[in-house]
Amino acid sequence: MRKVLVVEDSPAMRELIGSLVDELGDIQVTEAENGLDALHLLPNENFDLILTDINMPNLNGLELIAFIRKNQNHSETPILVVTTEAAVADRDKASALGATAYLIKPFEHSELIEKVKRLLG
Amino acid sequence: MSKVSVSPEFIAEAQEIVDALNRDLIAVDQETRDGNQDVDPDRINNLFRSAHSLKGISGMFGLEAVSSLSHDMENLLDGMRLGKVSMDAKVLDVLFSCVDRFGVLIDEAAHGIVSDPSGSETLHKQLEEAATGTSDEEKVDLLDTIDLDKDILSVFTEYEEHRLRENIKRNKNLFTLRASLDLATFDEALAALDEILQGKAEVISKLPSADEVEPGNLGFDIIVGSPLNEDEMEKLTKGHVLLVVPIGCTHEVIPPPPDVPTANTANTANTANTESVAPQSGQDTGESPAATDGKDGGKQEPPKSGGGGGGGGGERPRAVQTVRVDIRRLDRLMNLVGELTLTKMSVQGISERLKQDFGFTGLAVDLHKESRIFERRLAELQAGIMEVRMVPLDNLFERMVRIGRHIGRDLGKVVRIEVSGAHTELDKLIVEDLADPLMHLIRNAVDHGLEMPEQRLAEGKPEEGTIKLSAMAQGNHVIVAIADDGNGINTERVLERAINRNLVSEERAEEMSKRDIYNLLFTPGFSTVEQVTEYSGRGVGMDVVKTNIAELSGIIDVDSAIGKGTTFTVTLPITLAIIPALVVSISGQVYALPLNNVLETISLVDIVIKTIEGREVISVRGTTVPLVDLREIFYLEGTRPEGAFCVVAGVGENRMALVVDELIGQQDIVIKSLGRRLRNIPGIAGATELGDQKTILVIDMVGLLTELTKLDDGGDRTKVAV
Numbered sequence: 001m002r003k004v005l006v007v008e009d010s011p012a013m014r015e016l017i018g019s020l021v022d023e024l025g026d027i028q029v030t031e032a033e034n035g036l037d038a039l040h041l042l043p044n045e046n047f048d049l050i051l052t053d054i055n056m057p058n059l060n061g062l063e064l065i066a067f068i069r070k071n072q073n074h075s076e077t078p079i080l081v082v083t084t085e086a087a088v089a090d091r092d093k094a095s096a097l098g099a100t101a102y103l104i105k106p107f108e109h110s111e112l113i114e115k116v117k118r119l120l121g
Numbered sequence: 122m123s124k125v126s127v128s129p130e131f132i133a134e135a136q137e138i139v140d141a142l143n144r145d146l147i148a149v150d151q152e153t154r155d156g157n158q159d160v161d162p163d164r165i166n167n168l169f170r171s172a173h174s175l176k177g178i179s180g181m182f183g184l185e186a187v188s189s190l191s192h193d194m195e196n197l198l199d200g201m202r203l204g205k206v207s208m209d210a211k212v213l214d215v216l217f218s219c220v221d222r223f224g225v226l227i228d229e230a231a232h233g234i235v236s237d238p239s240g241s242e243t244l245h246k247q248l249e250e251a252a253t254g255t256s257d258e259e260k261v262d263l264l265d266t267i268d269l270d271k272d273i274l275s276v277f278t279e280y281e282e283h284r285l286r287e288n289i290k291r292n293k294n295l296f297t298l299r300a301s302l303d304l305a306t307f308d309e310a311l312a313a314l315d316e317i318l319q320g321k322a323e324v325i326s327k328l329p330s331a332d333e334v335e336p337g338n339l340g341f342d343i344i345v346g347s348p349l350n351e352d353e354m355e356k357l358t359k360g361h362v363l364l365v366v367p368i369g370c371t372h373e374v375i376p377p378p379p380d381v382p383t384a385n386t387a388n389t390a391n392t393a394n395t396e397s398v399a400p401q402s403g404q405d406t407g408e409s410p411a412a413t414d415g416k417d418g419g420k421q422e423p424p425k426s427g428g429g430g431g432g433g434g435g436e437r438p439r440a441v442q443t444v445r446v447d448i449r450r451l452d453r454l455m456n457l458v459g460e461l462t463l464t465k466m467s468v469q470g471i472s473e474r475l476k477q478d479f480g481f482t483g484l485a486v487d488l489h490k491e492s493r494i495f496e497r498r499l500a501e502l503q504a505g506i507m508e509v510r511m512v513p514l515d516n517l518f519e520r521m522v523r524i525g526r527h528i529g530r531d532l533g534k535v536v537r538i539e540v541s542g543a544h545t546e547l548d549k550l551i552v553e554d555l556a557d558p559l560m561h562l563i564r565n566a567v568d569h570g571l572e573m574p575e576q577r578l579a580e581g582k583p584e585e586g587t588i589k590l591s592a593m594a595q596g597n598h599v600i601v602a603i604a605d606d607g608n609g610i611n612t613e614r615v616l617e618r619a620i621n622r623n624l625v626s627e628e629r630a631e632e633m634s635k636r637d638i639y640n641l642l643f644t645p646g647f648s649t650v651e652q653v654t655e656y657s658g659r660g661v662g663m664d665v666v667k668t669n670i671a672e673l674s675g676i677i678d679v680d681s682a683i684g685k686g687t688t689f690t691v692t693l694p695i696t697l698a699i700i701p702a703l704v705v706s707i708s709g710q711v712y713a714l715p716l717n718n719v720l721e722t723i724s725l726v727d728i729v730i731k732t733i734e735g736r737e738v739i740s741v742r743g744t745t746v747p748l749v750d751l752r753e754i755f756y757l758e759g760t761r762p763e764g765a766f767c768v769v770a771g772v773g774e775n776r777m778a779l780v781v782d783e784l785i786g787q788q789d790i791v792i793k794s795l796g797r798r799l800r801n802i803p804g805i806a807g808a809t810e811l812g813d814q815k816t817i818l819v820i821d822m823v824g825l826l827t828e829l830t831k832l833d834d835g836g837d838r839t840k841v842a843v
Contacts, residue, residue, distance in 0.1 A: 012134045012178050019520075025527045036308055039329055039339065043304065054278065055173055059327060066276040067329045084177055084195075089279050096275060106180030106188065 002120060005041065007032045007052040007064065008082070013105075017051060017082065020112050027120075035059025035067075042068065047077055049119050054083045054090050062093055069098040078119040082107070127230045131182045135230075137445070138175045139223045142168060146220065150213055160208050162287070162323075166280060168216075169198040175223070187226050189238040193248040194219050200252050203283045215247045263289045268369040273297075273328060273342065281326045288323065288346030295368035296322075296354055298343040300361065301335050314343065314361050321357060322347030344368075448549060451510055455699055458503045459791030463810055465499055468492050503789075507696060511546035514592050514601075517556055518543045521563050521590060528567045535574055535585040536567055542592035547599050548696040551673050555601070555693070558669040562603045562689050563588070565663065570605035570687050580684070582606070597695055597717075604688040610681040612638045622646065636744070639679040640775075643667040671823045673697070674717040676771055702790045702819065703768065704811070705781040707751050708759035711817045713790055713809055714779070718770045718822040722784060725765045739778055741769055749829060750780045751820075754804065775826050792819050803828055 004021050006029060008014040018029045030045070032038040034056040050068060054061035061081065068074045078100040083091065091102065103115055145168045152160050172195040179187035194216065200206035222241055229236060238245070263286045264274065277285065288295060302310045311327065318324060322345040330340035343362070347354060355365045472492050475485040522538045529536030547555070571577075571586035578584055589604045612635060619625045619641045625633070641647060645664040670677050674694050681687040694700065694717040702713040703722070723741070730737050730748060737748040746769060750761065767778040790809040795802070806821035 010134065010174050010178055012128070012131045013174075013181060015130065016181060019523075022520075023523070023527070025531055036311070039307070040304070043339075055170060057170070059329065060278050060281075062276045062278055063326070063328055066272075070330070084173060084180075093275060093278075105177045 001026055001028055002048040003028045003030065003045065004116070004120075005030050005032060005038065005045075005047045005050045007035065007038045007050065007056070007061070009034050009053060009056040013053075017112065020109055021051070021116055024113065024116065024120075035061065035064040038064055039067065042071060042074060046073055049078050049080065049116065050074070051080045051082050051116075054081060054094060062090065062097060065094055065097045065099055080115055080119055082112075127182055127184070127233070127235075129231075131178060132227060132231045133445075134178060135175060135184075135187070135223075135227050138171050138178075139220055139227065142171045142175075142216075142223070143220050145171070146213065146216055149208060150210075150217075153208065153210065153213070162202065162284060165198065165202045165208070169195065169202045169280075172198050184226065184230055184235060186236045186238045186241060187223060187230075190219060190222060190226075190241050190244060190248075193245050193252070197248050197252040202280055204287065206252060212251045215244065215251055219244055219248070262286075267295060269295070269344075273326075273344065276328060277326055284323065284325050285344070285346070288325065291346075293323075293346040293348060294350060294354075295344070295346050296351070297364075297366040297368060298345060298354075298358055298362040299364040299366065300341045300343065301338045301363055302341060304337055304339055307339055307341070310361070311341070314358070317357060317361060318345060318347075321349060322354070446509070448510065451506060454506050455503075456791055458499065458506060459699055459789075461499055461502075462789060462791075465492070465495055466811070468495065503699065507548075507699075510548050510550075510696060512549045512552055513544050513546050514552060515543040517552055517559065518590055518592075520556070521559055524560055525563045525567055525588060528564055529571075529586075532568060533573065534567060534571050536571065537585050537587050538563075539587060539589045540591070541589070545592040545594050545599055546695070547693065551693060551695075551697065554669065554673055555691075558666040558691070559601070559603075561663070561666045562691075563590070566603055566605040566607070566687070566689075570607035572608050580608075594695070597701065599693050599695055601691045601693065602688055603691075604686060606686040609683040609685055610639060610642070610679070610687055611683065615639075615641055619644070619647065634744075639681065642679065643677075671827070674700075674715065674823065676718075699789050699791050702788055702809070704785040704788055704817070705766075705768065706783045706785060707755075707781050708757040710757060711785065711811070711815070712751075713788075713817055713819045714768055714770070715790075715792075715806070715819065715822055716787065718826075720769045720771050720776070722766055722768050723778070725767055725780070726763075728767075739767070741776070741778065744776065746776045746778045747829065748778045748780060749825075752780075754825075770822050770826065775829075777826055777829055779820075790819065 004027050006014055006017050006021065008017060008031075014031050014033070018031055021027055022029050030041060030047070032041060035052075036058045038050075038052070039059065052061045052064055061083070065079055065081075068077065068079060079098065080101050080103060081091065081094050081099045082103045082105060084105045094102075101115055101119060103112055145164050149160050149164055149168070152164075172191045176188050176191035176195055179185075179191060197206060197212070197216075201208055201212075206212075222244060226236060264282065267285075267289060269285075274282070285295075298314075300310070300314070315324060325344045325346055328342045328344070330342060345354075349357065351365060351367050358365060468488075469492050472485065472488045475488060479485060481489075518540050522540060525536055525538045566588050567586075571588070572580070572582075574584045577586065587606045589602070591604075592599060592601045594600075615638050616625075616630050616633070619638075620627055620630055624641060624644050624647060643663050643666070647663070667677055670691055670693070674697060676692045678690045678692070679687065680690070701716040703716055703719055704711060704713050706712070721741075723739075725739075728739050730739055732738070733745070737750075738745050739748050740746070748767060751757065752759065752761070761780060762782050765780055765782050766784055767780050768784075769776060769778045788811070792807040792809055794807050795805070799805075804821055804825045806819045806824070808816050809819050810816050
């Protein structure tokens, strides 16, 4: 059973992403409302994939990515940034910090599933 | 226009966002009217984030009209929060019109109508016009003038960079506050720090650091801008942060003239556009037509739709009338009801005394009457709050259906899941905690319960296996059942396995009833399937299920018939917030026993008490139940009186009969914690107050039974000091 963390501040979006990932089967989806929420989980859990938004209250996605990369448990964990097309500069930064892939909202359900499958290997 | 069905969650969230936009716009409107040159940056950022979220979810849920309008709105607000565009009355008016339009579009969506974006063309144009105040940031990047680690800058969002520049421009002192916060409680610590800094410094960014400052802690670098100097900042944050490190300025920065709002300095190259949108002073704002309109309309109301929105006008209909409430607020209300219940009982006590001392006349009658009314209203209030906490099981059940199908597909089984009673309601907190155990039970049913299609056909059963997931309300309980039509539980194989694994002795096995054998399924480390599959795990499932359900004061039962199938029945209380309890006395001490776990009470007078292996047992409806005397466990003085009673309690499959001297009565109680130091006393769940302002202990039936069951598994009774 693989573990996927979904960090997203919009409940409807979180539920949607969570259920899409869940559909893949054999995956335990953990949800976090924002970066700070995710910090609670990271030190004690090993995730196989982390999906995160960038624009969130209380610790944005960039800060979270930087933290994940500095953390021994997760220095290699793939990170899929799921965000809107705005803030190109922020996306470039996410890339520089070590995000693995992007998905632009709104996305087709199949796109997300494909990317998640690919990142989980 | 087209007809679609949009999820109610989306509608509720979209409506919440629109309400937030409306609230923040009203506040900004107020600020600009008050003549503030600078609108609170947080507020603009909130507006931006709201538009951003609305765009995100509406795009996902196929509402193109909302997503394209929020996209343009987001653009404008992005420019604004990055200091490229200014907020003025005209722009505000456009934003308010957008909010009106959103209201209409979302309401339509709630009724299944999806409009295309062409209906909002005028608004799109206005938003675009307003956003063209944009110009590039200044040539010399102020960020180059400060001595801040490039690594830190690399995690700043564009907005955070902008706030940093603004602070430099305003000659604020910049500091890195280094804090070391406990992993478990850093949220609260950060919130406390925010509060201290409120009004004295702007928090630009909070950066967690991967290096542990102290073991078990997480390091945070908090970047702030403030008019305070280093000493003042140290004094202010003393006890909250480890270090205050000033971030030096490498160049002289010329402060802007005091009257000119700094946000507009970037716009000087683009004079024509800037003049039309930027409020240079409070007077300007006052002269603009929208602001004049607003004055007539009263300060609290947003301006009515400017006519550009198309379709708005009049009262904006509400899409969904829901409010999301933190469940802790409901807990507080419930606590108050609990306390009022105590007051009610005191009043009734006084009424009773009045009746006895002075006879049932005059004031005593009035008081009695009023206290009855009080009692009824209080019961209604309690029921009302309970109702708010209740949610139907349908969402959870839908998830289970999805999971069940999925597992079936992966295991090559054809599974049909029939759901009934999904509208049954339970306390939200219980529903949340029920998800995990229910998932295990579904997995278990698909994996262990149902046979492979070939085998089913060979047995003359339909190829498709059926799992019935049902819920029904029964008094203060809800019964959730998971029934499969698989091969049933083979008791011989269960016993064999248990003996092989040393979970039970051969002698003991011989005298075990069917129920006892089923009970073995819940023993840690038990698994009857040779091959460990990825879905059923390593036999961790069922004992965890039992524990989880017991934590909800629930009971799980199994029934099975070979060849016909297995049914797991989970009985749960509808809430844990306020519970009915049985008040009893033992050796002169009064205790409350939560009724959730009480099955029946029996007078010991005519009961035969037998002794098996040195332990007292009684026979209750054909089952042997151990008799437990709390006098022994709690080291109470005194002996069992003649005419004592016993309270038969059950948790999961386990039963016990607690000896009590006297049954005092039944009462609703709110369990209060005994505080940090006494929190973990085995056998005690907490304390509660009775009406006469007496505090009594509440027995933790689940904990007590669990401790006693451990004894059954070979432990020595005297070793367990409860």
